[in-house]
Amino acid sequence: MATGEQQVEVDGRTLKLSNLEKVFYPSTGTTKGEVIDYYRRIAGVMIPQATRRPATRKRWVDGVGTEKNPGKVFFRKDLEDHAPDWVPRADLEHSDGVSTYPLVDETAVLAWLAQLAALEIHTPQWRFDEDLEPANPDRLVLDLDPGKGAGLSDCAQVAQWCREILADMDLEAYPLTSGSKGIHLYAPLDGTSTAEEVTEVAHELARALAQDHADDVVSDMKKSLRTGKVLVDWSQNNGHKTTVCPYSLRGRVRPTVAAPRTWEELGDPHLAQLEFEEVLERVEDGQDPIAPLGLGSDEDAPAAAKARDRLEVYRSKRDPERTPEPVPGTEDDGEAAQDAHEALEAEEPMFVIQEHHASSLHWDFRLEHDGVLVSWAVPKGPPLEVDVNRLAVQTEDHPLEYGTFEGSIPKDEYGGGDVTIWDTGTLEIEKWREGEEVIAVFHGREDGGLGGVPRRFAFLHTGGMGGARKTAAAKEKAASNWLLHLMKDQPGADGTGTSDGTAADPAPLGEPITPMLATLGSRQDIRDQDEWAFEMKWDGVRVIAAVTPNALRLTSRNGKDMTATFPELDGLREAVDPEVLAAGETVLDGEIVALDGKDRPSFSRLQQRLGLTQERDVERARKDVEVQMMVFDLLVRGGESLLRTPYRQRRDALFETVGTAEHVQLPHADHGDVDHAIELSHRLQLEGVMAKTETGIYRPGKRARTWIKIKNARHQEVVVIGWRHGKGGRSGTIGSLLLAVPDAEGTLHYAGRVGTGFSDQDLEDIATRLRSRSRKTPPVDDVPAADRRDAEWVRADLVGEVQHTERTEDGRLRHPVWRGWRPDKDVEDVRAEE
Numbered sequence: 090m091a092t093g094e095q096q097v098e099v100d101g102r103t104l105k106l107s108n109l110e111k112v113f114y115p116s117t118g119t120t121k122g123e124v125i126d127y128y129r130r131i132a133g134v135m136i137p138q139a140t141r142r143p144a145t146r147k148r149w150v151d152g153v154g155t156e157k158n159p160g161k162v163f164f165r166k167d168l169e170d171h172a173p174d175w176v177p178r179a180d181l182e183h184s185d186g187v188s189t190y191p192l193v194d195e196t197a198v199l200a201w202l203a204q205l206a207a208l209e210i211h212t213p214q215w216r217f218d219e220d221l222e223p224a225n226p227d228r229l230v231l232d233l234d235p236g237k238g239a240g241l242s243d244c245a246q247v248a249q250w251c252r253e254i255l256a257d258m259d260l261e262a263y264p265l266t267s268g269s270k271g272i273h274l275y276a277p278l279d280g281t282s283t284a285e286e287v288t289e290v291a292h293e294l295a296r297a298l299a300q301d302h303a304d305d306v307v308s309d310m311k312k313s314l315r316t317g318k319v320l321v322d323w324s325q326n327n328g329h330k331t332t333v334c335p336y337s338l339r340g341r342v343r344p345t346v347a348a349p350r351t352w353e354e355l356g357d358p359h360l361a362q363l364e365f366e367e368v369l370e371r372v373e374d375g376q377d378p379i380a381p382l383g384l385g386s387d388e389d390a391p392a393a394a395k396a397r398d399r400l401e402v403y404r405s406k407r408d409p410e411r412t413p414e415p416v417p418g419t420e421d422d423g424e425a426a427q428d429a430h431e432a433l434e435a436e437e438p439m440f441v442i443q444e445h446h447a448s449s450l451h452w453d454f455r456l457e458h459d460g461v462l463v464s465w466a467v468p469k470g471p472p473l474e475v476d477v478n479r480l481a482v483q484t485e486d487h488p489l490e491y492g493t494f495e496g497s498i499p500k501d502e503y504g505g506g507d508v509t510i511w512d513t514g515t516l517e518i519e520k521w522r523e524g525e526e527v528i529a530v531f532h533g534r535e536d537g538g539l540g541g542v543p544r545r546f547a548f549l550h551t552g553g554m555g556g557a558r559k560t561a562a563a564k565e566k567a568a569s570n571w572l573l574h575l576m577k578d579q580p581g582a583d584g585t586g587t588s589d590g591t592a593a594d595p596a597p598l599g600e601p602i603t604p605m606l607a608t609l610g611s612r613q614d615i616r617d618q619d620e621w622a623f624e625m626k627w628d629g630v631r632v633i634a635a636v637t638p639n640a641l642r643l644t645s646r647n648g649k650d651m652t653a654t655f656p657e658l659d660g661l662r663e664a665v666d667p668e669v670l671a672a673g674e675t676v677l678d679g680e681i682v683a684l685d686g687k688d689r690p691s692f693s694r695l696q697q698r699l700g701l702t703q704e705r706d707v708e709r710a711r712k713d714v715e716v717q718m719m720v721f722d723l724l725v726r727g728g729e730s731l732l733r734t735p736y737r738q739r740r741d742a743l744f745e746t747v748g749t750a751e752h753v754q755l756p757h758a759d760h761g762d763v764d765h766a767i768e769l770s771h772r773l774q775l776e777g778v779m780a781k782t783e784t785g786i787y788r789p790g791k792r793a794r795t796w797i798k799i800k801n802a803r804h805q806e807v808v809v810i811g812w813r814h815g816k817g818g819r820s821g822t823i824g825s826l827l828l829a830v831p832d833a834e835g836t837l838h839y840a841g842r843v844g845t846g847f848s849d850q851d852l853e854d855i856a857t858r859l860r861s862r863s864r865k866t867p868p869v870d871d872v873p874a875a876d877r878r879d880a881e882w883v884r885a886d887l888v889g890e891v892q893h894t895e896r897t898e899d900g901r902l903r904h905p906v907w908r909g910w911r912p913d914k915d916v917e918d919v920r921a922e923e
Contacts, residue, residue, distance in 0.1 A: 137383025236315030673728020
């Protein structure tokens with residue numbers, strides 16, 4: 090083989106790779122090998138976007154060069170003559186003849202194209218159908234391109250305006266930072282419109298935006314018209330044009346990516362283009378915002394089809410000719426397959442625990458869910474006593490047929506050893522949060538290993554917030570580690586809950602302590618940083634928790650009792666040292682947060698829990714959104730007040746008194762390094778930093794400069810004073826909310842209107858809240874005539890929150906985005922945040 094060449098196998102395809110150390114991006118030293126590795130690792134999310142689309146490539150065979158000396162780029166449509174036979178392809182007729190295009194339908198194709206230095210993959214908005222004939226477009230695209238003097242933040246604002254129009258057309262918009270200068274917006278289509286029809290709609294949308302926002306938007310392609318404005322390029326919907334494929338690298342000075350983003354990210358004033366390492370980290374953490382546009386992403390696929398997909402790993406590890414285990418898809422699945430079909434039709438799902446004498450003895454715990462047996466290997470077996478945690482390592486999903494399997498797997502085969510059923514029966518799933526938490530009641534056999542009585546177990550994923558960056562292998566290993574424990578609250582023989590102790594009358598709790606408040610500031614306010622400690626600012630709701638051995642009370646900033654809203658925080662009683670609890674009431678200060686899929690606080694998710702008090706409503710909401718309490722201060726310890734104790738000593742006492750629990754976290758603080766704290770908050774995409782003087786005492790209800798909040802984004806609490814009717818897709822509901830903010834004396838002044846950031850559920854909730862608050866006149870006098878048109882006025886007694894980019898000279902909020910209601914705040918608490 091030639092010097093520098095090596096032969097590799099990618100998904101069963103053999104490729105010859107060469108010159109892997111060649112630098113493609115001189116500014117970062119990114120090599121050809123790293124480019125190939127990127128496309129191999131990103132294939133799982135990129136291929137669904139590119140599948141069955143003709144792929145046009147831009148190649149930089151000598152690398153992208155530098156800003157002063159850019160590398161030469163080759164534009165390629167036709168498939169290379171030396172392409173391997175296995176590369177899928179399709180013909181497309183042009184005016185100058187027929188071209189054969191590669192189809193990026195598998196990982197090996199991406200790796201092969203990267204070997205050819207094809208850094209950028211471009212695709213049209215349509216796919217080939219099953220007969221390899223061009224179909225109608227399945228998506229609409231808008232390319233938001235900033236002219237000279239405009240930037241990415243301007244594109245983000247225009248994207249919000251586009252989103253409103255698309256929403257009126259009943260189209261959901263998905264944004265990408267393009268990897269170049271601007272933003273791409275995609276909206277899925279049903280395939281009934283031609284490319285010409287879609288192009289005309291996109292053109293009309295662009296013209297309407299240019300008319301409504303003449304100072305900010307242009308739809309004409311002339312460069313002379315684009316200075317200081319954003320071009321809404323509608324032309325890429327033409328059936329003969331292409332757009333850079335989502336997740337494609339870009340041939341820029343740095344290895345940036347056409348990266349799918351969330352709408353929340355687009356509201357970040359620090360929004361920037363992402364490079365390939367950042368994108369890989371996001372995807373490997375499970376973030377793929379554009380997934381609904383991918384081919385094969387239909388959430389309504391039949392359960393059996395989903396089960397077949399989930400068994401791909403299982404089948405890849407087993408040869409039906411060499412193992413007695415059931416392998417679905419073979420000609421004879423036997424009686425076990427029939428048992429599986431019966432199990433699918435049963436009212437209650439099944440479980441099985443198998444004792445497995447493999448290279449090391451362990452117990453395989455398998456739960457029926459979504460047409461498969463979700464499986465964990467438990468080395469020490471299921472715990473039969475409470476307060477005992479056992480490691481449970483999640484393994485590949487197994488077919489339902491495995492629920493009746495017993496036998497000997499040959500030694501040389503995967504999992505070789507003897508398998509016997511330890512217990513089996515039916516399953517009551519109480520909670521299933523994918524990848525995070527499973528709680529279920531198991532009804533086994535009378536002579537089974539669980540003892541013939543119902544058992545309530547919890548599987549808890551051990552992944553946590555933040556932490557150091559991990560390799561992909563370390564992340565994969567961490568993702569498989571869970572804890573299994575027998576819960577304290579166990580069902581009785583009749584299925585009702587029982588507890589180990591008798592109920593006692595709750596000990597009386599003292600008057601709630603009003604939270605101390607921080608002053609808005611900046612990095613410049615921290616002069617002698619050695620005198621300060623720095624905590625992360627959590628995007629949630631402030632809470633004061635009073636705890637005794639038999640009672641818990643959660644109080645909001647404005648004194649409302651939230652105990653019934655967050656029943657899972659009853660775990661605070663277990664987190665506090667029992668001896669301290671026995672001595673008297675303990676009071677904690679903290680923040681209630683709801684975490685998103687990347688373990689970051691999400692205020693929008695928390696909205697689904699706020700204000701609920703009925704047990705039925707709370708339990709329904711908990712199925713989708715669980716909360717954590719971030720405890721950061723200790724105010725009373727076992728009846729002893731610590732309010733006049735310095736902050737540093739209160740923090741030390743906090744960590745001595747309280748431990749972490751299932752829904753309780755003790756976030757650490759940086760001491761004396763404000764820049765590291767701010768950098769960390771940006772990296773974790775948190776709300777900001779709380780700076781607190783080490784010697785400061787706790788002053789209930791007071792706003793002091795010994796606590797300074799340094800925010801990464803501008804948020805403003807607002808008072809809702811009215812609403813305007815929606816149009817198009819929002820016809821019959823709310824189009825925008827009219828807002829006011831009090832001045833220093835508490836007098837309300839108009840602050841503008843917000844029409845973005847609402848989910849369908851938000852709109853229903855807002856309509857319900859405002860329905861009973863109607864009034865005939867506006868609560869403020871300074872609403873301009875344009876915003877009074879078709880306005881409906883309401884009492885000014887509800888507080889919400891928006892994110893915005895800046896405040897105009899007349900007090901209007903620029904580019905506001907709705908974040909949600911603030912039931913923990915009263916109108917008199919709201920002030921303009923400068």
